[in-house]
Amino acid sequence: MKKRVILFFGLFLLFLAGCQSAEDSQDGDQEQLEISTTIFALEDFISKIGGDYVDVESIYPPNADAHTYEPSSREMVDLAKKDLFIYSGVGMEPFASKAEDILEGENVEVSAIGEDIPLRGEAEHAHENEEEHYNEEEAEDNGDIIIDGINDHYHSGDTASIEAEANVDEDIAEWNWYFRTEGSEEWELDEEADDASFETQINDTLEVKLELEDADGEVIAESGVVELLIDNHDGESGVGDPHVFLDPVISIQLAENITDLLIEKMPEHEAYFTENLEELEGQLEQVDQELAQTIENADHPQMIVSHAAYGYWEDRYGLEQISIHGLSSSQEPSQSALVEIVDTAREYDLKNVVFERNISSRISEIIQDEIGADSAVLSNMETITEEDIENGEDYFSLMEKNIETLKTVLND
Template sequence: MRKLSSIFAFLLVLTVFLAACGGNEQEEQQSTTEDVDQESMEVLEIYTTIFPLEDFANKIGGEFVNVTNLVPVGADAHTFEPTAREMISVAEADAFIYNGAGLEGFVDALVETVDGESIAIVTASEGIDLLDYDHDHNHDEHAHEEEHDHDHNHDEHAHEEEHDHDHNHDEHAHDHDEDPHVWLDPILSITLAENIKNVLIELMPEQEDFFSANFEEVKTELEVIDQEFQAMVDAAEKDTFLVSHAGYGYWEDRYDIVQIGISGISPTNEPSQRQIQDIIELADQYGLEYVMFEQNIPTKIAEVVKGEVGAEALYLHNLEALVQEDVENGEDYFSLMRKNIKALETALQ
């Protein structure tokens, strides 16, 4: 009887063991199948030039895109030049999405290189009414009428801005007939995102509902950013800020605030000694207590102005490119824009 009980116990253990093995084998087969599905899932290879386009493409495309930003972390799209190997990589991709409006000096050569390849070329700013190159400073002329003595300040401010833009426009008219920094306007950024959505649908029509739903989420959040920005401006005491380069014309146009750019619309448009002195005088006149530095713009001249004015440093993020700290912090378009709103809130108090 004891022998029979031992046999039953052995069979019971064996049954449990076999069942466990069978279960593990089934799990391994399921896991293998999932891995195969992941590997076989079609993914679009997308190249972008500036961070907002990279971020929107990732948010809209989700797991169906692999996005590479051609301009590396910390670089400047105005001056970046891709290598021959990078151009070949772009030619083999599904889409190349760039801002346009004269921002990326290398684009014409790249597009010519990939001509004839089966790649979608997308100008993300298509459909946006771009501001003229000198719009941002023409706007200054009426912004201070109520806050300052109009006749005195208007004449001097207009002189400074005309001098600044005659100099910079003559030197760089071939680069910037229009202001390319459209992504800084959250409402205009909806068009950037929509152009990205459209090319993804064109390339992968079976995922139209997925891409469209993700785009709507991006659009809604951009509208919220716009509301938060406007609320900050409405509560501000000042309407003028001093910044390292004049890349914020779209904020002037949307929110009726005024930038005094130390460098021109491109960071390579360095001011003359006379222009630096004019900027210092303007900062004193308008009681500006902060100089706003940017994450990827040289600081040497801005540091001079800061010292002469006796100002404190604040930081704006132009969102054109991330720096390593942004990558480590997991920043995206929305988090960086909210930091900008907070910094401007301080500068305009």
């Protein structure tokens, strides 16, 4: 009888232990934040800081171009089921504002984690915008002629389309559209534009004006000068360079913002998140030191890149990127810009063209052939490849490979 009692209590204790284990598992599932994000660097930082308390995944598939990717309707539905959707807020994700509108009213919290970070070139543009620039789809009105459809800025290769409305009593015989590039004093007549519409593909900032003539060739009205501003977000004329993820110092600020958000959502785990942040900061500081030493000790600071993603390395470490495309990989260079790139490459005897692993560029390949250069590869930390996933790469292993690539291209 005694043995039966002992056996019964033993089985009962095992049963209770099993129930408690199941409850613990359920509790663990409940307090794990379900997070969707965009940029690979953000995904990696969130995972490293959140650890056991987050389940994070980027909505970008392998090899995606962060500048142009648009999530599908199904992906937007999946986003609405998450606890958090974290995007950069630095102008990298073109769909972000639309996603915020769609997700408004859903249970998911949306956070632009880097929106408070000052971007390269941002302050200059903000000042110019207050004094000179038109708001998106602004109209210029001098009384007789209204010119409508002017964007606040364009990217190289964009097509600008504007319309004029004339408020004149005389019959209009000729619509003469004139344009000139920034800094030029001579106006050029657009022979193809002969009505109220003006359309052109622009690679440089243009000034445009319209003159109306009657049947006798007399000017009966003239518009004010409007500016079609090229803004490639290159840190010189842009609203800000979004490639902050390659800068380890700025990445520390991003990591701190992520930590603050996680603590806000799960304050009981503040010590855990803070400890993980401190470890991450130490690794980022090490990357900062290695980048500084690599570029400082290089034979030359110039490198030809397919895409102007390395402006923060220019500012912080003295690198000189010679970019084939603009800050967005979709921006095509003008013919004169291509000639200048080839001439510069020959001037400095540059032997490599640097590509990004997830972005191909036929124009970059043409330049590579023209100057007889080798190809090199850098990871932009925006998205990763299938191979990266299979190899278990993270931000720091990819940055280490980037540093090794820099040692090659800056010393050839």
